[in-house]
Amino acid sequence: MSQLFPNKNNKHKTGLTRELIDALVPLFEEASAGAIAVDTECRITWLNQSYAQLLGLADAEGAIGQEVGRVIPHTRMPEVIATGKPLLLDIMEHQQQQLVVTRLPFYDESGQIVGAVAFVLYDDLQPLTPLVSKFRRLHQDLAAARKALASKSRGTRYNLTDFIGASPAALEVKRRARLASGRDVPVLLLGETGTGKEVLAQAIHSASARAEKAFVGVNVAAVPENLLEAEFFGVAPGAYTGADRRSRDGKFQLANGGTLFLDEVGDMPLPMQAKLLRALQEGEVEALGSNRVTPVDVRVIAATSQNLEAMIAEGQFRSDLYYRLNVLEICIPPLRERVADLGVVSEALLGEIWDGHGRRREITDSGVAALASYHWPGNIRELRNVLERAMTMAEADELLDADAIFRVLPSSADSQPAPVTQAFTRPLARVVAEAEAEAIEQALVACRGNRTRAARLLGISRSVLYEKLAKMS
DSSP states (O other), X not given: OTTSSOOSSOOSOOOHHHHHHHHHHHHHHHHSSEEEEEEXXXXXXXXXXXXXXXXXXXXXXXXXXXXXXXXSTTOOHHHHHHHOOOEEEEEEEETTEEEEEEEEEEEOTTSOEEEEEEEEEESOSGGGHHHHHHHHHHHHHHHHHHHHHHOOOOOOSOOGGGSOOOSHHHHHHHHHHHHHHTSOSOEEEEOOTTSOHHHHHHHHHHTSTTTTSOEEEEEGGGSOGGGHHHHHHOBOTTSSTTOXXXXXXXXXXXXXXXXXXXXXXXGOOHHHHHHHHHHHHHTEEEOBTOOOEEEOOOEEEEEESSOHXXXXXXXXXXXXXXXXXXXXXXXOOOGGGOGGGHHHHHHHHHHHHHHHHSOOOOBOHHHHHHHHXXXXXXXXXXXXXXXXXXXXXXXXXXXXXXXXXXXXSOOHHHHOOOOOOOOSSOOHHHHHHHHHHHHHHHHHHHTTTOHHHHHHHHTSOHHHHHHHHHHHO
């Protein structure tokens, strides 16, 4: 272990820090699913074979000397080197895997940073879901409190880890959200009600360069049509009878420098669509009753549960506004299309509900299977409602099993599942692929999203399962 961070000039002798790292690294390595070390230039100086296998590398020695970002694209090791601060229990995604990683800086006897080590504590997020969910909520509460004390600026509650799921569909949403956060372009979120569009909008803002600025949301469907212009662009003093003598800023002014979230944008009246388009194209707004034009710099994230293309064909939505908003499109799948995530999503929701009720409940495998039998027209919002009702009706110390779920689950007739069309003649390869995908999904549901257990249940290796999931995404 003494060669983890080779000292090129040998000016410093081994001290207490070296002795500690030499003693601790073997313990961490034995207890972890992988371990790696880098120097101050973020080049890999050591990589054990288990981590190499997890990363899909044929040989650990071949990675020595490479820049760590080339081997692990989403690594945060450069951040540890730059700040000298550890990152504990961080969640990293790599090739369809969710890894729980701890990263530690390493100093020489003079206090100079000479590298960093990282250990993969879990290669499956499932065992840590309740703990990570609670830690995330506490961290968010603390961040929100600090922001409120520092200023009255508008902030966000959610980040990308709050969009829970490890199914191929959920991982694709996260991938596109990370892409959106790194590009200052308009984003259009499409999805049914209750799928988490606002959570994703806040997450994109939180990870973007505008994160320190305001995030301002407005539900277009909730604002009366005659008040929309004032809501968006503000009101000048005395603009109409009864108006305040002071000017009132609109949502564009409040979001200046930050992000403006337009929820249910499909419900916007046509006259207002034209005014919104002009504001976006010109980068300026004019308050109601004012002749003064105010420049604004906002990044717009729009969301809708409606089919905007069909509305354009019917003349209910402007095509030019649609193209302005839809630079980067993210389709959020309904819950029924990612049933493999039901287990981890339910556990996270139960953790939140438990904090409010003061009583802990856990859901069994049979309870998750019962949830999977339902169509979920209300998606995550409806799932939370069902779990909350099940917790309320459950006896003391009772697990939420299938019986507890079925007591509060709406009848299948109420869910109005999508009609299934049957093709009588299909290529054999397609039939086999669909059967394989169904078997994998059922295994993930049965194992509550735990891929290691699912692979064992299917009788295949974990690496083969990851390859098949990647092809399915």
